[in-house]
């Protein structure tokens with residue numbers, strides 16, 4: 001087992017930087033379905049670009065390299081204690097190499113362990129089997145989509161859909177609702193794993209386990225196969241679209257598993273995964289520890305390859321492009337409308353949960369007047385000369401800052417907030433009152449945005465850890481879409497309303 005650690009390091013690197021063919025094909029199919037020239041088509045072509053860049057740069061597809069979850073099958077007699085030790089070493093090394101963001105945080109103190117190790121993490125599940133080789137599967141599931149997981153206890157009442165009963169039709173309603181409630185916040189278009197039955201814990205486990213299935217497989221249970229097909233068709237009529245911009249592609253995959261339950265409980269658990277669906281797998285020789293084969297290698301058909309060409313040709317035709325350089329004036333901001341594409345140049349500052357909370361009752365370390373806050377926790381590496389390099393830097397889910405954002409805009413004179421998934425009424429009101437905009441960047445496009453960052457001017461609050469620190473970044477041609485403007489308009493509110501209407505159209509029973 002000498003090479004086991006190296007094999008795991010390869011698996012982690014590949015998972016973080018190279019999306020498997022079944023996932024790529026699903027994204028390509030979505031691009032082909034999307035109407036050319038729309039915001040969603042633009043987002044999908046940025047995503048396609050980003051996937052390529054990550055593979056070429058061998059750098060994280062998304063800066064949130066997620067919760068590492070290993071699912072391992074071992075022959076009788078394999079030493080799991082030794083395997084776990086080597087897995088932990090590989091995880092720490094992958095972090096040092098910038099293939100993973102230091103993403104493990106003490107839940108009570110907030111302290112970042114710096115190496116992705118910690119109490120209970122990485123998550124490693126072992127299962128024995130009768131075969132001779134080891135199989136290791138890994139999923140890197142990020143926080144934005146994890147926060148959109150949802151569990152239903154049947155019977156229940158659902159917005160738009162009414163009563164969901166304890167039958168296949170009730171399950172159908174729960175799954176549709178799960179896609180609706182995620183909106184764009186989990187970086188749609190997404191994939192879902194559904195677990196029917198079990199208790200609360202095993203239901204979620206079953207849901208997550210479905211994410212290890214190939215996107216293209218067919219459910220062996222004919223009822224569930226029918227339900228999966230139905231959900232794929234109908235979820236894509238909700239018009240949520242990529243990043244919640246509205247559009248034809250909302251769901252890229254749906255996999256449903258079932259287990260027994262106890263009479264009193266009936267759970268439907270849904271694990272939502274963003275488009276950056278990072279999961280890979282290998283078979284490993286138990287004697288040497290070397291990789292024998294990669295899993296998830298099925299290739300695209302010719303028709304799918306043709307669809308890729310169409311996707312790559314997509315270019316944004318609608319919307320106005322406005323080039324802005326920081327600091328930005330109130331007049332420039334009030335001129336912007338939902339749908340405009342802003343191309344930013346100059347200095348911007350990252351800030352997420354810890355910083356927003358801190359700024360509520362402290363001064364900022366830099367002048368933020370006319371400034372731009374970027375909801376982002378980048379992957380950063382220090383080079384030999386002690387300079388910081390940006391390895392991945394896409395946006396994080398903005399709604400977490402909703403309690404603070406309006407006050408922070410007012411207190412510091414901020415003119416633009418960049419993030420993803422949109423924000424709520426309180427922020428919308430503050431944008432109008434103080435003259436600011438919300439710019440939606442493409443979630444997960446961490447390589448695309450890293451390339452727009454031309455320099456790291458400095459950093460404050462390193463004690464918050466790398467993702468939560470306040471990085472001062474010089475950007476050039478950083479493009480994002482105005483989705484909330486200073487006139488009270490919010491694309492997110494509009495899409496939410498339209499999709500609720502469409503959801504309500506699916507209220508009538510289908511599976512009896």
Ligand SMILES: O=C(O)C[C@H](O)C(=O)O
Pocket residue numbers: 063064142143144145185186376377394395396397398443
């Ligand atoms: O933590 C991050 O950088 C992003 C997170 O995965 C999110 O989607 O909000």
Ligand code: SF4
Pocket residue numbers: 062063064065066141142143144145185186187274275276394395396397443444445
């Ligand atoms: S930012 Fe988006 S793509 Fe990245 S992990 Fe979060 S939900 Fe996934």
